[in-house]
Amino acid sequence: MLDTIGVPNIESLFQHLPEDVLLHRPLNIPRGKSEYEIVDYFRQRGDENANGYATFLGAGVYNHYRPVLVDTVVSRGEFLTSYTPYQAEISQGVLTSIFEFQTMICQLTGMDVANASMYDGSTSVPEAAMMAVRVTGRDRVLVSRAVHPEYREVLLTYAQHQGMPVEEFGYDTSAGTLDLEDLERKIDDTTAAVIIQSPNFFGIVENVKQAAAIAHAKGALLIFVFAEAVSLGLLEPPRDADIVAGELQSFAIPPSYGGPFAGIIAAKEKFLRQMPGRLVGETRDTNGNRAFCLTLSTREQHIRREKATSNICTNQALIALMATVFMSIYGKQGLRELAEQNLSKAHYLAGKVPLRFSGPFFNEFVAKTNGRGADAVNDSLLQQKIIGGLPLGRFYPELEGSVLLCCTEMVKRPDMDRVASALAN
Amino acid sequence: MLDTIGVPNIESLFQHLPEDVLLHRPLNIPRGKSEYEIVDYFRQRGDENANGYATFLGAGVYNHYRPVLVDTVVSRGEFLTSYTPYQAEISQGVLTSIFEFQTMICQLTGMDVANASMYDGSTSVPEAAMMAVRVTGRDRVLVSRAVHPEYREVLLTYAQHQGMPVEEFGYDTSAGTLDLEDLERKIDDTTAAVIIQSPNFFGIVENVKQAAAIAHAKGALLIFVFAEAVSLGLLEPPRDADIVAGELQSFAIPPSYGGPFAGIIAAKEKFLRQMPGRLVGETRDTNGNRAFCLTLSTREQHIRREKATSNICTNQALIALMATVFMSIYGKQGLRELAEQNLSKAHYLAGKVPLRFSGPFFNEFVAKTNGRGADAVNDSLLQQKIIGGLPLGRFYPELEGSVLLCCTEMVKRPDMDRVASALAN
Amino acid sequence: MIKKVRPHITQNEPLLFERSSPGKIGYQLPDLDVPAVNAEEALGKANTRTEIEDFPEVSEVDVIRHFTRLSTWNYAIDLGCYPLGSCTMKYNPRVNELVARTEGLAWAHPYQPESLSQGAMEVMAALETALAEITGMDAVTLQPAAGAHGEFTGILLIRALLESRGNPRKKILVPDSAHGTNPATATMAGYRVENIKSNDRGVVDLETLSKAVDEDVAALMVTNPNTLGVFELEIQKIAAILHDKGALVYMDGANMNALVGITRPGDFGIDVMHLNLHKTFSTPHGGGGPGSGAVAVKKHLEPFLPGPRLKRVDDRWTWNYDLPQTIGKVRAFHGNFGVLVRALAYIMAHGGDGLRRATMDAVLNANYVRALLEPHYQIAYPAPSMHECVFSDVRQAKHGVRTGDIAKRLIDYGFHPYTVSFPLIVHGALMIEPTETEGKAELDLLADALISVAEEVERDPQMVLKAPYSTRTSRVDEVGAARRPVLRWKPRDTASLAAD
Amino acid sequence: MIKKVRPHITQNEPLLFERSSPGKIGYQLPDLDVPAVNAEEALGKANTRTEIEDFPEVSEVDVIRHFTRLSTWNYAIDLGCYPLGSCTMKYNPRVNELVARTEGLAWAHPYQPESLSQGAMEVMAALETALAEITGMDAVTLQPAAGAHGEFTGILLIRALLESRGNPRKKILVPDSAHGTNPATATMAGYRVENIKSNDRGVVDLETLSKAVDEDVAALMVTNPNTLGVFELEIQKIAAILHDKGALVYMDGANMNALVGITRPGDFGIDVMHLNLHKTFSTPHGGGGPGSGAVAVKKHLEPFLPGPRLKRVDDRWTWNYDLPQTIGKVRAFHGNFGVLVRALAYIMAHGGDGLRRATMDAVLNANYVRALLEPHYQIAYPAPSMHECVFSDVRQAKHGVRTGDIAKRLIDYGFHPYTVSFPLIVHGALMIEPTETEGKAELDLLADALISVAEEVERDPQMVLKAPYSTRTSRVDEVGAARRPVLRWKPRDTASLAAD
Ligand SMILES: Cc1ncc(COP(=O)(O)O)c(C=O)c1O
């Protein structure tokens, strides 16, 4: 090969680099390890984490069962080791699955169009807000304090430098639902969007219709956010929303210490041209066979550059495929039954502990520790190999001493009873 | 579908069965479990077995590292869920890999032809013996007592009803090698085959040349058996043998409590027509492209029926594929280096313990417990999460109090030192 | 019209040996933590090989590409219906692959202490119990590695029992419709084989049988439903005939997918039988294996089973080696344990009624396909079909097209063919077993395809004779392969490289 | 002559929705161990949906067949060379997939106690350290989910620093050769983009740059090597020009595969950069993602990094949220942790010299392909190539064939095409990045194919314009797709079913 190139050795291919930029020492990284040692290393790291604990943590990352077929499918090299399907003729596998993904997201959310995925739920929220700003030509955004705290933090990071003022409105301290008066008070005709989450961070189902009415009355868009996708198996889809931004981690995506997950943005047809991210569309090949391809890329950065709807390029395709396989396996009946099991388990435990809020909830709820303190309760549970609920004081000082408990289909009754008695004591 | 068939319900498809053979109650098997419960059940069973122990057990089942690519390949549905490649035009994947397998087995063993796999090492021994009987027209078989005890037991089971008398000959009690005088004494011109294993059950390398000379002098065939395939990376192939019967478990096949493994039979070209099992051959398709197909099936039961060379039908194809991938990954250099590591580790430990035999050994050797008793030593090791060597008294009363220790590339020096001191005490 | 497939590019790939280049490696070992030992010193020069001649030298990427590319040349259940009669090519649940890899099970050594093997032993015990319930037998051994191996075990059991009664006898009766493993097995067990001609309904003829059964007969090997997919309605009488003469009845259980939950061999006179766990119980066929040929027996045969046997002693499992009458081991260790794990997972997932439903769907599917095809192909025997249906190529043979040719043409339609030319008692058999895991849509496509081929046979037999046309490898010269066997790659042999 | 592929049948497959039949299921849930709750009672009728309209209803077999069949329609690295320029489509080691699934890591919840997260935190710490060493920077954040996300993070860091100095400034300079994410990112961070024209050598022109840099300029986003695969030889001067004016230099690290172990951005004046772990560090692209856009910074930018930050407190890792100057989180939780695990595994497997060797092989391969192709295609710029080489289609355009057409024809030869029409400063760019994991044999086939296409362009341009011919899907009508967007399946939309 060197002869073909016409150089004596590989080093000479770097000779043109300025001498003083070259690294004149080996990288300070231990020499290569064998596969066996690498597997061993990560197993040890894994053993240093929680293992064999029952968990009641939710708060945006849910402990749902992952059907085996999910990894079977995503482990196929044809999916795992391909990239963005720019070349439709040899990418119909990925393209078809994304088209199915877009369709299922529309069916779940009641929206007309959905994109091929965003980084995660937290980043899809600001992208949705920016979309609303483009659509309305307004710049103010109102976000509910019951939206996931980290989603709101990411929204602020994105908003701060785009002249996009973000203001929060409160929640009803007894019901745990939106404080609609506060919303009414704060919304005006400079408001581009009102952002709500349901089930909200407290697990409580919001009244989307009312929120939409208030937003629309002022000409603002309603952005509906979901963090627990399984809830869509049971909850009325947010048909009154204009844009939906969500997180699909619940659909067979491992918690994996917080990522990779898959976010989505779905919207009403009329906002299509302002959607961020990739879209797959149906078309034909020259033989008249149905085919799929990336489309409407004039919205995207590689064509539109500084005027693009977003800078997103690489998305979360393989993770979205996990969700697609999950949705296929559970299907119409299964997703509902799964949601019902979550609902039933959560209500079983909720029935045995002091609740902080009175609103209707899905598979999460806020429990009071009645003065004992969240940490004390959780420490006692850790002794029983149970990871308790999330102490809310961290994100809501006013809820210090309350914990956010989640019950998925994976929690077992005896563990729930242990949690109940820990909270009762 | 029922209409097309013309029956009112599925039950009527069974109406013609005699009433009194029908099972009039449900099977006494608990109703179907969910995937999650099944995974949970087997995980619990797994937890009841040894976990996280260092092991020095070998004796026909070896604890070698399994490269990740092995499962990646055998998990592909195209390999996992196909069957015997009867239809060559849509089975070239399996056929090609078997042809490569046959080739690599020949390269390893120094034989001319190898089949597509047998059930395991233990069953390939009697199949080889029966082959020798067909070839020589004689019926007596001599087997070394240093051949794996369970292989010999299986040989006897097969032999007992075919008028195939099996006699054992001994081993040199100081060297642990073949007792060639005893062989000389027992062999005669009714002997069809002499069966030896190397490394033998004690881990000791036999003198194949001498054994072959003795067998051939009397017109008998030499059947060479191997149970530790990794040894072939370093040991001179048994070119002087006429038939080779072996076990490939060492080649990335999980111990799995004893199976599924993969056996092989390889032989000199001239014995081809007497080989049992499937063979893949190279040929052409009608376009002149190289192609592979099952061949010489006139030897097999589905054509030859009661005159077949064996009754074997389903073999161990997928397991043989594991071995094929393993051999591909390690390759020429790797298999040797792997064998050298095994050799070095075994000799490190052997250097620190009292040895029972003086013969040259590969990765196994017999250590004396000097009166303490094998069980006492192993119990003390179990306390340190180490599974010690196999107590030999079970198979060789005369070796009561000795243990067969194996050191693969997976054993770590600190554990070897613990074993050494346990034996020293 | 071919609805099921379209051609697409697939990668060519040379043999690994042709891909090799000196010094290339795809592995890395940990650093040696002990002093390196010189092989020639430790083993002696004569015992140490210089190298493994022509062994592959490739990179890790080479390996994954090699096998991934090869895999794309292969048909499989995961790609579509695989109606290979008598092989029960049903869906192989992927959860079974996961549980078989459970660390504590996959890495269990057969010689590790029983105290550290309770989980593995429990799995085997649970499976033995389930299989005994399913077959209606009293005891089960899981040691045999495949069906044929189970047959061998079963016949040895019969021999041992008869021997214990003073006379092992000389003959095994085998219907002419039987699978080749049956007669081959009988020979291996030291018996003479006497073939029993099936009657015009394709089943065992009682008279012929009665005549054949005498004091020299050790047993009859019967397959039920037989290889025509027909249930032996007189099975109880058949058993009686043998039992009256002190002989036993072995049942080849390869077709249990037609019976599970509906009827039990133990209830219709069978003394001993094998099950193909890789058929009825969904363990993957893996391109030819592995399988498991569990053998179930009635009480009187139990003492002879291969050892060791599981035994419950104060709440713990132990292995019992004290079996004075055992035939001895038929395989080292405990059988194809990993396959047993998968079979138990399958049984757990279905449960009693799930297993029964599966049987009913299997029979439904076979009869549906039969109904669709009967107008176009000659059914071999009019008797009702159970889990598979067998046709004859007599009509197509008139046009010079045989079952093997129809099979090749079926490939162009996107299906793996049925079983060709078996059973032998049928003129050019087409043996079709859809299994319960196929949906109606796939079965309709299969029937459409076969009907379309039947029409092609009449319109253009010559075209059919040269099929397949759409595969990357056209019809393969099997005769040439056998005439001049090339069974391994050799360095010189690189001629056709470019073409592959 | 096409040596690399042959056509073979591939299964057709309808959309899942077209496969559905009412009541079909592919799941089973455990029995509920608590009383069932009525949804309408618990949530209110208005909040409870009746059903998920048209959602799939298929069996488990349907699912595995569906996705297995779809997968066979796809090209991938595991099938062959994937020379997509700027994407670094190198082999994705399978061991990385295994370790990322290690139970304690894959099932770690980001809110579980730190005492039960030490392993995950250690992995992140180890990776941060390794990436700092590789880039020559002082601190690393692993939070960004992809390259573009890293760019956004990096520009916000610059903005925060400048703000802390009193003026965030107004403009970001972006060379016209830059990737589209660069200008798009600058806008999202509230900056005006000013494009810098590259000079006739395809690199940043110092004069043009100096003129453009003033007190309004916050930073330059430079890619090095740039998108032509050319190293910015005057990178230090470039940095100096910006630093002199109090501006910063952002480096797009997408092309780090050309530099690792050879030179470090931290050593040639870069203030902040991102790495695409899914490129340089081999994590799988998965049909479009996930990725990770780790950002490395110099000391002066560290205080502004997103939180929380890892902190070592008496031999244990803790998360430090006390970051007064942070720009805030750019993503919830801790980034694409599963991708980080894979990247660390890759670094461990290679070690320092292994990484350097990989870089050298990548550059060798690119230059080898360039050497083979230069006689047949117009190299875009004569400058020496690093890890990729970029050609122009000027010669082929004379025959009316553009880079996109050549790409389609290349598919018939069994390859995934190079990157088409990027960078924009090249007339019809062919951007080829082979990566180090391709062997000579595969590269020779690639070059042969491209040379053969070049000849076809001269002999028969019309033929090339209609390619590909050998794929199950012929050339796809992308214009039509955009004109009348159909972005989801709808019940009526079952017309073309048969054909698929
Ligand atoms: C009827 C029948 N009997 C016996 C066998 C042999 O079973 P195995 O292939 O598992 O040895 C088979 C399988 O091919 C069969 O179909």
Ligand SMILES: Cc1ncc(COP(=O)(O)O)c(C=O)c1O
């Ligand atoms: C030069 C360059 N910059 C930035 C990016 C964006 O990185 P990502 O796709 O990971 O967001 C890419 C990848 O496409 C690229 O090639």
